[in-house]
Amino acid sequence: MKAIQISHNQQLDVIEVEHPQTPNDKEVLLKICYAGFCGSDLNTFMGRNPMALNPVIPGHEVGAVIEAVGKDVPETLKPGMVVTCNPYTHCGKCASCRNQRVNACQHNETLGVQRHGAMKEYISLPWEKVIPAGSLTPKTCALIEPMSVGFHAVSRAQATDIDVVMVIGCGMVGMGAVVRSAMRGAIVIAADIDDEKLQLARQMGASHTINTKTEDVHQRLQEITEGYGPDVIIEAVGSPATYQMAVNEVAFTGRVICIGYAKTEVSLQTKYFVQKELDIRGSRNALPSDFRAVIHYLEQGSCPVETLVTKVIHPEQALETMRWWSENPGRVFRILVDFNA
Secondary structure (H helix, E strand, O other): OEEEEEEOOOEEEEEEOOOOOOOOOOEEEEEEEEEEEOHHHHHHHOOOOOOOOOOEOOOOOEEEEEEEEOOOOOOOOOOOOEEEEOOOOOOOOOHHHHOOOHHHOOOOOOEOOOEOOOOEOEEEEEHHHEEEOOOOOHHHHOOHHHHHHHHHHHHHHOOOOOOEEEEEOOOHHHHHHHHHHHHOOOEEEEEEOOHHHHHHHHHOOOOEEEEOOOOOHHHHHHHHOOOOOOOEEEEOOOOHHHHHHHHHHOOOOOEEEEOOOOOOOOOOOOHHHHHOOOEEEEOOOOOHHHHHHHHHHHHOOOOOHHHHEEEEEOHHHHHHHHHHHHHOHHHOOEEEEEOOO
16 A cells, blocks of 8 residues: 655655554554645654654544454444544653653654654554544544644643733644634734734634734734733744743743744743743643544534645655645645545
8 A cells, every 4th residue: 555755865755565454453444534744744854853763654644534443442433434543652651641641751652753654545543542533524634633732732821711822823733722722712812924824813713913024023912912911822833033932922920832842942031930930831742632622623614624724635746745845834734645546
């Protein structure tokens, strides 16, 4: 069967791998319909992702149909069901697992990063990692995982309807944070350098937008928050400038939630940590409850799914598409690979 394989030297190949014919007793065999490329895949392609296998089969954003189930799989999972998957592992023994925060397992291996992923025609997974997607289509299912990461960040922020939440970075993860913050009743400020993304952020729940390239961010925030600053700032970019912006602009006693991985060291005014008595929290991956919340949101039908899908391609177009993406990184929400043919 077909699979996509990425090497760290900007090489991508369509290869043949063994077809998993029958799942093990506690596994589910999935027919992959759509698998999404994400920013970590682009970083792998560009040689900037040291956590990834080299070469690696990517793919942890999945829309699939159950092909077959093992004999010990619960009856709630049946052939023909549309599903997505939780792509993370957890060891059950580390401090994170002991504290029931398995999303941050010290020894996590994510599909398509530390282990081969789902960007192939079929994959067998432990039944516990398979998530029924209700009435959603497989295409929509491929958006669940990245949005769940944004939803989880809002949970880490403990955002409520009395908060002003600023989300820096309006890619797919950031959009998830915008949506979840708005669903919780917060006033949402979306910040990005792309006006099209900011317009879409308004459509998805942001009350205010700031183009950080063309506007005075501090002045705009002071105007919007009546001089207080945002109660919560969610950093979903991963650059020194946006980390500094988050710490500098968040309100006194505010919360800074860190999703993005900065590629270089970040210099911060640590006096603000103390003077403002800040809560600075990491946010990694997502929990099953975050996946369920995204599915519930998407089933409501208000999400502009077609706008969030930048391209749908076939496996043979993947190399050309990754080269295009590397030259146009700001123009992409999600690229889906269609394995239906």
